[in-house]
Amino acid sequence: LFFICYFIVRLIIATLGLPTKIRKFRIRKRHEAAHVTLLSGMKEFLEGRYTKAEKTANKALKFKESSEFIAINAAIAARSAHELSRYSQRDEFINVLENKAPDEKALHAITKAELLLDENHYEEALNILHGLDTVEKNQQNAILRLELKAQQQANNWEKVLDLVDQLVK
Numbered sequence: 001l002f003f004i005c006y007f008i009v010r011l012i013i014a015t016l017g018l019p020t021k022i023r024k025f026r027i028r029k030r031h032e033a034a035h036v037t038l039l040s041g042m043k044e045f046l047e048g049r050y051t052k053a054e055k056t057a058n059k060a061l062k063f064k065e066s067s068e069f070i071a072i073n074a075a076i077a078a079r080s081a082h083e084l085s086r087y088s089q090r091d092e093f094i095n096v097l098e099n100k101a102p103d104e105k106a107l108h109a110i111t112k113a114e115l116l117l118d119e120n121h122y123e124e125a126l127n128i129l130h131g132l133d134t135v136e137k138n139q140q141n142a143i144l145r146l147e148l149k150a151q152q153q154a155n156n157w158e159k160v161l162d163l164v165d166q167l168v169k
Contacts, residue, residue: 037063038069045076051084053077054076057073057080058073058093061073061074061077061096067100067103070096071108074100077096078094078111079114081093082115082118094108097111106140109129110140110142116128122150122153123154125150141167147159148167
């Protein structure tokens with residue numbers, strides 16, 4: 001009788017804990033699917049399959065993940081759309097990056113500046129890069145390299161020399 005009651009109590013406890021276990025299982029599966037989608041989008045972008053990369057990154061944006069996750073996927077989608085000359089879609093993804101991942105200022109600035117420099121809009125790119133914090137700006141070589149490229153396009157040779165000195169250090 002004791003063992004029967006014990007197993008009934010254990011069965012009730014297991015049954016009551018089942019919704020929590022199912023919820024955790026679903027969350028874990030969703031995280032795994034999100035990360036697989038992120039990696040797939042990055043791989044497709046790096047392989048030069050921009051149409052698939054854009055679709056995959058857009059699909060990954062539908063997952064409710066961290067702001068870093070959203071920022072990376074929005075940047076991949078924006079760059080892919082840019083490579084395909086889909087500028088309106090590119091701008092939509094840049095807006096997603098700016099609005100849904102406001103903490104990722106450096107990624108937003110780098111992405112937008114690179115895309116603007118690709119279109120020879122160096123003045124807009126310089127404005128974006130100058131809008132960054134000086135600490136953040138001086139810590140990242142990528143930002144300095146972009147500013148160097150923009151200053152070269154603007155024929156600001158004194159600034160180019162200063163930036164070259166900074167990058168050498």
